[in-house]
Amino acid sequence: MTAIYKHRLFWPIVALLTLIVVNAVARPQFIKITMRDGELYGPLISILRESAPLMLVALGMTIVIATRGIDLSVGATMAVSGAVALTIIDGSDDPGNVGTVLIACVVAVLVSLVLGAWNGFLVSVVGIQPIIATLVLMLAGRGVALLITGGFITTVNSEPFAFIASGYLFALPFAFLIGLVAIIVLSLVERRTALGVLTEAVGINPEASRLAGVRSRSIIWGAYMVSGMLAGIAGLIYASNIKAADANAAGVFIELYAILAVVLGGTSLNGGKFSIAGTVVGVLIIQTLESTILFLGVSSAQSPVFFAVVVVIVVIVQSSRLRDGLAALSTRLRSRSEADEKVEVA
Amino acid sequence: MTADIEVPPIVEMRGITIRFPGVLALDNVDFTLRPGEVHSLMGENGAGKSTLIKALTGVYAIDSGSIAVAGERQTFDTAADAQEAGISTVYQEVNLCTNLTVGENVMLGHEKRRGTGIDWKATHREAARHLDSLGLQLDTRSMLSNHSIAIQQLVAISRAMVLDAKVLILDEPTSSLDRGEVEQLFGVIRDLRDKGVAILFVSHFLDQVYEISDRITVLRNGTLVGEYPIEELPRDALVTKMIGRELEDLAAIANSSHRSIDRTGTPVVKATGLGKRGVLEPADLEIYEGEVVGIAGLLGSGRTELVRLLYGADRADEGSVEVHGEHARLHQPRHAIEHRISLSSENRREEGVVADLTVAENIVLGMQARQGWLKKIPKKDQDAVVQEYIEALGVRPANPNALVGNLSGGNQQKVLLARWLATAPELLVLDEPTRGIDVGAKADIQRKVAELSAQGLSVIFISSELEEVLRMAQRVVVLRDRKKIGELEAATTDLDALIDYIANAGEGTAA
Numbered sequence: 001m002t003a004i005y006k007h008r009l010f011w012p013i014v015a016l017l018t019l020i021v022v023n024a025v026a027r028p029q030f031i032k033i034t035m036r037d038g039e040l041y042g043p044l045i046s047i048l049r050e051s052a053p054l055m056l057v058a059l060g061m062t063i064v065i066a067t068r069g070i071d072l073s074v075g076a077t078m079a080v081s082g083a084v085a086l087t088i089i090d091g092s093d094d095p096g097n098v099g100t101v102l103i104a105c106v107v108a109v110l111v112s113l114v115l116g117a118w119n120g121f122l123v124s125v126v127g128i129q130p131i132i133a134t135l136v137l138m139l140a141g142r143g144v145a146l147l148i149t150g151g152f153i154t155t156v157n158s159e160p161f162a163f164i165a166s167g168y169l170f171a172l173p174f175a176f177l178i179g180l181v182a183i184i185v186l187s188l189v190e191r192r193t194a195l196g197v198l199t200e201a202v203g204i205n206p207e208a209s210r211l212a213g214v215r216s217r218s219i220i221w222g223a224y225m226v227s228g229m230l231a232g233i234a235g236l237i238y239a240s241n242i243k244a245a246d247a248n249a250a251g252v253f254i255e256l257y258a259i260l261a262v263v264l265g266g267t268s269l270n271g272g273k274f275s276i277a278g279t280v281v282g283v284l285i286i287q288t289l290e291s292t293i294l295f296l297g298v299s300s301a302q303s304p305v306f307f308a309v310v311v312v313i314v315v316i317v318q319s320s321r322l323r324d325g326l327a328a329l330s331t332r333l334r335s336r337s338e339a340d341e342k343v344e345v346a
Numbered sequence: 347m348t349a350d351i352e353v354p355p356i357v358e359m360r361g362i363t364i365r366f367p368g369v370l371a372l373d374n375v376d377f378t379l380r381p382g383e384v385h386s387l388m389g390e391n392g393a394g395k396s397t398l399i400k401a402l403t404g405v406y407a408i409d410s411g412s413i414a415v416a417g418e419r420q421t422f423d424t425a426a427d428a429q430e431a432g433i434s435t436v437y438q439e440v441n442l443c444t445n446l447t448v449g450e451n452v453m454l455g456h457e458k459r460r461g462t463g464i465d466w467k468a469t470h471r472e473a474a475r476h477l478d479s480l481g482l483q484l485d486t487r488s489m490l491s492n493h494s495i496a497i498q499q500l501v502a503i504s505r506a507m508v509l510d511a512k513v514l515i516l517d518e519p520t521s522s523l524d525r526g527e528v529e530q531l532f533g534v535i536r537d538l539r540d541k542g543v544a545i546l547f548v549s550h551f552l553d554q555v556y557e558i559s560d561r562i563t564v565l566r567n568g569t570l571v572g573e574y575p576i577e578e579l580p581r582d583a584l585v586t587k588m589i590g591r592e593l594e595d596l597a598a599i600a601n602s603s604h605r606s607i608d609r610t611g612t613p614v615v616k617a618t619g620l621g622k623r624g625v626l627e628p629a630d631l632e633i634y635e636g637e638v639v640g641i642a643g644l645l646g647s648g649r650t651e652l653v654r655l656l657y658g659a660d661r662a663d664e665g666s667v668e669v670h671g672e673h674a675r676l677h678q679p680r681h682a683i684e685h686r687i688s689l690s691s692e693n694r695r696e697e698g699v700v701a702d703l704t705v706a707e708n709i710v711l712g713m714q715a716r717q718g719w720l721k722k723i724p725k726k727d728q729d730a731v732v733q734e735y736i737e738a739l740g741v742r743p744a745n746p747n748a749l750v751g752n753l754s755g756g757n758q759q760k761v762l763l764a765r766w767l768a769t770a771p772e773l774l775v776l777d778e779p780t781r782g783i784d785v786g787a788k789a790d791i792q793r794k795v796a797e798l799s800a801q802g803l804s805v806i807f808i809s810s811e812l813e814e815v816l817r818m819a820q821r822v823v824v825l826r827d828r829k830k831i832g833e834l835e836a837a838t839t840d841l842d843a844l845i846d847y848i849a850n851a852g853e854g855t856a857a
Contacts, residue, residue, distance in 0.1 A: 192722065193719055193720055193721075193722050194714045194717070194718075194719045194720075194721070194722040194723070195719040197703070197707055197711075197714070198711075198714065198715065198719050200700075200702075200703060201700045201703060201707075201711055204700045204701065204702045204703065205696070205697075205699070205700045205701065207696060207697050208691075208696070208697050208698055208699065208700050209700065209711070209715075210659075210678075210679055211657075211659055211679045211689065211691055211697055211698075212679070212711045212712050212715050212765065213679050213680035213682075213683040213712060213715035213716055213769075214680075214711070214715040215680065215715070215718075215719075219719070272702050273702055
């Protein structure tokens, strides 16, 4: 029992389950899943589908944070990726052609990879602080996206492109499957190779790692490239969902939600130990909370406050440091009062 | 206290004991500081100097003992409390605001007021007065960042005077100053001393200590060795007291170490004219197969700098390195590791262990880094290596999944030794591998190193404990003031000769 209680994912999962239970009690159809034409539907399935962009971005953010970094440019990268894909599709003779859409997606993801590489270059080679280095692209990226779309919101009517966000495969939303594949691939790469432990070593103690012969520069650079690429895919899902490239709205604030998801999942912003499973739970908490707000009919004026209150509670409940801190404080107060007594005796 | 001619002390620390997890940092140490004296605190790294200073400045809470300032008993909970009591500290890294002007820095928090605002004219006038009293003519409206470190340090001292400091602590103030700047600083120190300020001076430059001090207190391994007037403590006596002469049951290691080394062939590693401006004057070094080369010298003598340049941890700007007679480009630690050279840093916490990883992960880190991230060492092989070294070195707890950060210093050091041995080095550089660890772990590590070198491993062994260096090494390289001053054969050198060499060799007029 104590082992379960101490597991690092115990509190995040408790928070997620609590949210689901609250919803289910309020309106039982929340947990109802129906099968229609071989496709699954229901509020929980919607959460899985809608969480896909945040899931991808947060996964990349997890790796970057593990290296003691942060990537603020993911939202802007999403905008660029969507703009690149839609511009290519829009400019082609046959927007409904699967081949065209595939090429557009591949090019968009490659461009995102280049943006990630730029971030990684600034951080690992030039030595700029991650928050500043990625701020550059966060601010400039949307401008680039606007430049690509010529300042307009490019819209397309493309069956294959729309499939990315709203299609189904094996009875599950395609967008969710993309997220699932990313989770599995990333977990395998991090844990089956030595990348995970080397990333943690670099994040915990960069100098010791360098002296141990770890190629910290490449590892940090790679983390930003992964983050950029995943943000690019997230941008495609977002654009597919609205069938448009909206450079000003795509991925706005997603970097902050992604950071929140990573932290909710128990990965420290100080770098080092990271948990992909934790991030997955963190993303699901955020997405469930968003749905809860809609589902319970919280008015739009109150919803940010509602969101904030729940997040604050979740963060406080699972903060082990807070719990340790409270314990340490009480022992210190006790020893302080004992010390005072001693002084009086002396 | 008997009524003698001595002035009553301004600071009296009695029976100070500070314990850190697993370490007794200070054990029942007394320290007395009198007005109008320059008092040097001496000791090797880990002797407890900075801990004592931090106890006096309220950074660390003391576990037992008492601190009295001007006869009044004090308990400092914060650094601000100590400052309030008239104790000011000027650290090696100047802690002023470089983006403010000189005058603003001097008067920070004590600006002259006029109504609700600040009278900047009067504030700067006051700042100029304080600076002037230290013999400094500076434009108080110039940015602090435009001045040299030396001037910034003097500004920090002026600031301490604004706070009406009765005690001024100077922690390694001269390490980044040139000769002329040191003179200027010393002028100010003497001036303050004559005005009755008590000055606690910490420096690892022996010449400077002898130039400025009236009195010396020596610490070793967290205990007080003694307090001496400067004229009663010649240099070699000081060095002896700092380093100590512990007789441990390690004679056997000495016997096995004192074998002759065949130095006719090609050295395993040969450095020629290796140096870096401002860090180390060019030095030569050769290490042969199965040889243990000791490096001796006081802290700051350049011993760590020499091996860091050799390892590629810092980039040398002159000189070259040959491995087995072939030129080797060692610009990064991983280049050195590829040439089978490993270095265990003296800075165990910051540059050695990865605290939040497990014992097993720490041990495997070096091997894994060498393999690259793609080829993960199979779990079974990892377990075998980890188990082997935990047993061979006696790591406690013998749990591969314990977090290294929770281990004692000695066991962390064993984990690091395991990390490096697992990479199968041909040259192992150990920088202070036994500092701050208990005697048992120390003996384990020394025994293992002696055993491996007898099997052909070449070792560079750096230690502040000269007996240990003489015991482990066949040859001792001596450095002083960032310069190699010579080499001695360990078998024909005793401790006194080595101490004398470190203190006096090439110093024609000294001692």
